[in-house]
Amino acid sequence: MLPCLDDLIPLVQAIAREELLPRFNHAERRVKADGSIVTEADFAVQRRLAEALRQRYPELELLGEEMDPARQRELLGRLEQGLWCLDPLDGTSNFAAGFPFFCISLALLQGPEPVLGLVYDPLRDECFTAQRGRGAWLNGRVLRCRTADLPxxxxxxxxxxxxxxxxxxxxxxxxxxxxxxxxxxxxxxxxxxxxxxxxxxxxxxxxxxxxxxxxxxxxxxxxxxxxxxxxxxxxxxxxxxxxxxxxxxxxxxxxxxxxxxxxxxxxxx
Missing domain, CATH: 3.40.190.80 (D-Maltodextrin-Binding Protein; domain 2)
Structure with missing residues (x-):
């Protein structure tokens, strides 16, 4: 049985409010080996979510962006058992510069594809979610792309x-x-x-x-x-x-x- 989105949503929202919002536009940045920026907020969110998910779903491992690549490759061998995939702060450059566009992104991978997805924007309090074969939602309302006949x-x-x-x-x-x-x-x-x-x-x-x-x-x-x-x-x-x-x-x-x-x-x- 899949984890319940209704349980995941308040968990991610609480961690975003506690770890991201107080640091927004006040975070010290450093440059990683690949040239991208990382802040303490990235690591804080990953630590908090990894621990919370481990307590609730001990059978599921977590692959996070701020993790050693060798460990990431090792974890990808466990997709059949289920694997969390986390970007603790997507839009780190925005976050560090005070540009108001960033989020936490969490997916559950199982077998060949993701089966759950959650993206939370704490500044707008917008939580986008989806379950494979069941649909997508924005703050609990059904989310459907409008197919207006635009060229x-x-x-x-x-x-x-x-x-x-x-x-x-x-x-x-x-x-x-x-x-x-x-x-x-x-x-x-x-x-x-x-x-x-x-x-x-x-x-x-x-x-x-x-x-x-x-x-x-x-x-x-x-x-x-x-x-x-x-x-x-x-x-x-x-x-x-x-x-x-x-x-x-x-x-x-x-x-x-x-x-x-x-x-x-x-x-x-």
Missing amino acids: LSACLAAVDFKRLDPGRAAALACRPPYRSLRYLGSGALEWCWLAADRFQVYLHGRQKLWDYAAGALILTEAGGWATTLEGEPIFAPGLPPRSVVAAGDSRLHGQWWAALAAEPHSGPE
Whole structure:
């Protein structure tokens, strides 16, 4: 039997309020070996959630972003038994700079794919959740992508140019196939905003497992559609990063993917 989302939600909310909000815009940052930023808030949330989940669900291990890669690889061998996948603070650069867009992302992986997803934005008190085959919710209300018949040229897009191949990034910047552009800096929360129709198409060149595990489930359970740039399914239970091409429905995804495939680029993202 799966853990109950109604039990997980208040746990994640309480830890976010106690560990993230008091540190927001006051956190000392340091740079990790891969060039990304980490703060004490990342480690505090991971410690708190790891301990709380261990007490409630001792049979389930936790893979966290702020964990040794060798340990992460070891844990990925236990997917059949169930494995929590945690990004304790997605949007750390935003958090450290005082930019109000960050979240906690938690997924339960079981077998080949995520079966539960929870993304919590403590500043807006918005909790996005999903259970495989059961649907997606925002603060307990059913979440469904609206499938208005918008052409790609009328859509609002979220695009992470930083992690795209330079040729593709330049082509998109010079000849955008969408109406307007936003990029907000928290992959997990961007998946959820796409599910909530706050923009209609999404592109990211490189996300790690903890960036997309919960958000991809929330989007697909809300009726959205996503693949990699190569047209492969998003979820792959491993540490290598994955590209993301996503939209609010399959029709729009097809238009978006075709537009990207037609643009020149200099190699894999």
